[in-house]
Amino acid sequence: MTLENCRIIDLPKIPDARGNLTFIEADRHVPFEFKRIFYLYDVPGGESRAGHALKTCQQFLVAISGSFDVVVDNGAEKNRFHLDRSYYGLYIPSLIWRELDNFSSGSVCLVLASELYNEADYYREYDGFQHAMGL
Numbered sequence: 001m002t003l004e005n006c007r008i009i010d011l012p013k014i015p016d017a018r019g020n021l022t023f024i025e026a027d028r029h030v031p032f033e034f035k036r037i038f039y040l041y042d043v044p045g046g047e048s049r050a051g052h053a054l055k056t057c058q059q060f061l062v063a064i065s066g067s068f069d070v071v072v073d074n075g076a077e078k079n080r081f082h083l084d085r086s087y088y089g090l091y092i093p094s095l096i097w098r099e100l101d102n103f104s105s106g107s108v109c110l111v112l113a114s115e116l117y118n119e120a121d122y123y124r125e126y127d128g129f130q131h132a133m134g135l
Contacts, residue, residue, distance in 0.1 A: 062089035066107025
C-alpha cells in the first residue's frame with residue numbers, strides 16, 4: 001500500500017452568517033459506505049492515540065474542533081498530516097499504520113469507519129504489521 005492513497009478530502013462547506021454547515025455523505029464525499037462513527041475527545045496534552053493498522057477497515061478522520069496530527073505509515077515510509085478544520089478530513093485506507101498526536105486543547109477527532117468494530121481486524125504491534133507487509 002502506498003501512502004499516496006492517504007489523502008485530504010475537502011467536504012462541502014455552506015457558509016452562512018448564522019454559522020457554517022458541513023456534511024458528509026457515504027460513497028460521495030468519502031470513498032466508502034460508513035458503518036461506524038466514533039470520536040476522540042479530552043485527550044490530555046502530550047498523549048497520542050491510535051498506534052495501529054487495520055486489515056480491512058477504511059477510515060476518514062476530521063478535526064471537528066481544535067487540531068491534531070496524523071502520522072501514516074505503510075511500513076517503509078511515513079507522512080504527517082495536520083488536521084485543523086472541520087470542512088476537510090483525511091482518508092486512510094486499510095493496511096496503513098496510523099498514530100495521532102499533537103492534540104490541541106479541546107480538540108475532537110471524528111472518525112468514520114467502513115466496518116463495525118472487530119478486534120481481529122487490528123494490527124496492534126508495529127513489528128507484526130511490518131511482518132504482514134512483507135518487510
